[in-house]
Amino acid sequence: MAKKPKTVLSLCRATGVLHLGNYLGAVRDFVALSEDPNAECYFGIADLHALTSLTDPEKLRPATRQVARDYLAAGIDPQQSALFLQSDVKETNELFWLLCNVTATGELLRSKTYKEMSDKQPENVNAGLLMYPVLMAADILGPQADLVPVGDDQITHLEMARNIAKRFNHRFGETLRMPAPYRKSSIRVPGLDGKGKMSKSDGNGFGIAEEPEAIWEKLRVAYTDPARQRRTDPGNPDLCPIATIHRFVSPKDDVEKIEDGCRTAGIGCIDCKKILHGHLSDLLAPVRARNQKLTDGDVSDALAAGATRVRTRFQETVATVRERMGL
Numbered sequence: 138m139a140k141k142p143k144t145v146l147s148l149c150r151a152t153g154v155l156h157l158g159n160y161l162g163a164v165r166d167f168v169a170l171s172e173d174p175n176a177e178c179y180f181g182i183a184d185l186h187a188l189t190s191l192t193d194p195e196k197l198r199p200a201t202r203q204v205a206r207d208y209l210a211a212g213i214d215p216q217q218s219a220l221f222l223q224s225d226v227k228e229t230n231e232l233f234w235l236l237c238n239v240t241a242t243g244e245l246l247r248s249k250t251y252k253e254m255s256d257k258q259p260e261n262v263n264a265g266l267l268m269y270p271v272l273m274a275a276d277i278l279g280p281q282a283d284l285v286p287v288g289d290d291q292i293t294h295l296e297m298a299r300n301i302a303k304r305f306n307h308r309f310g311e312t313l314r315m316p317a318p319y320r321k322s323s324i325r326v327p328g329l330d331g332k333g334k335m336s337k338s339d340g341n342g343f344g345i346a347e348e349p350e351a352i353w354e355k356l357r358v359a360y361t362d363p364a365r366q367r368r369t370d371p372g373n374p375d376l377c378p379i380a381t382i383h384r385f386v387s388p389k390d391d392v393e394k395i396e397d398g399c400r401t402a403g404i405g406c407i408d409c410k411k412i413l414h415g416h417l418s419d420l421l422a423p424v425r426a427r428n429q430k431l432t433d434g435d436v437s438d439a440l441a442a443g444a445t446r447v448r449t450r451f452q453e454t455v456a457t458v459r460e461r462m463g464l
């Protein structure tokens with residue numbers, strides 16, 4: 138008998154243009170997973186979650202659609218996988234409320250992310266920040282996900298979703314499938330400013346569908362090991378974000394050549410950046426090509442089809458949960 142595909146669910150924050158870090162650290166793996174015949178993938182864009190931070194409505198809508206567009210450009214095939222907006226799945230809200238009643242308040246109050254977020258925006262410690270993990274549990278348990286790709290920062294939220302499912306099943310009988318973490322690649326792409334990881338909020342990266350010329354303008358002025366004041370000064374590739382990105386995208390021979398050249402001042406920073414630019418252009422050429430062909434209509438169609446598919450899964454779960462809870 139054919140093996141039943143595993144249901145994979147991943148949610149991404151609605152933050153606008155996806156950068157190289159998002160691509161190498163997450164989206165590229167999602168594309169590979171979506172091509173696995175043993176996986177049925179659901180990719181959600183978490184616009185409801187975005188509301189917990191002060192958001193400008195004029196910015197949220199385009200940012201949400203941009204993520205959808207970049208997922209498609211990255212190679213997610215909407216015929217194969219469901220790409221959807223969290224806010225299009227009305228059933229999430231119903232499941233959220235039902236699950237609130239099997240969620241321990243203490244666990245929510247102890248959440249590290251809640252504490253961090255309330256420190257970050259003390260002027261707006263809204264109830265949404267506190268309830269965030271229950272909404273995430275609804276996102277995961279609604280489509281009965283088997284696997285959830287998570288990084289270290291999200292592992293405690295997944296643990297809370299598992300606790301909620303366990304408590305529900307214990308009280309009302311086996312209903313909700315227990316989701317397991319799918320460890321995604323743990324690479325950390327550094328920002329071009331040399332100050333930490335590439336991140337949307339720090340504006341220290343570039344979009345995956347940007348033109349090569351625009352990417353070059355950002356690479357050209359990127360931070361490198363400050364020890365290399367002059368072309369003849371040797372450097373240390375371990376202190377240079379450009380060298381680190383080379384390790385993720387360039388062939389082994391080139392990596393060895395540039396690292397050796399950096400240590401011996403055999404290659405200048407601009408030449409090293411040019412080599413990286415060439416490899417990045419090759420890597421991202423298919424993304425750019427798909428992006429050029431995508432229309433707004435394609436994005437809307439993909440999101441509508443994805444929402445229909447995921448809602449069907451949610452409706453089954455919500456109907457059983459309601460019934461078991463006595464509604």
Ligand code: ADP
Pocket residue numbers: 149150152158159160161162163164288324325326327328334335336337338
């Ligand atoms: P950002 O930090 O730019 O706001 P998110 O926190 O929304 O990005 O992350 C979306 C996904 O991309 C997550 O799976 C995260 O692990 C991955 N990611 C984000 N930045 C990087 C990076 N610099 N290197 C590797 N992966 C990253």
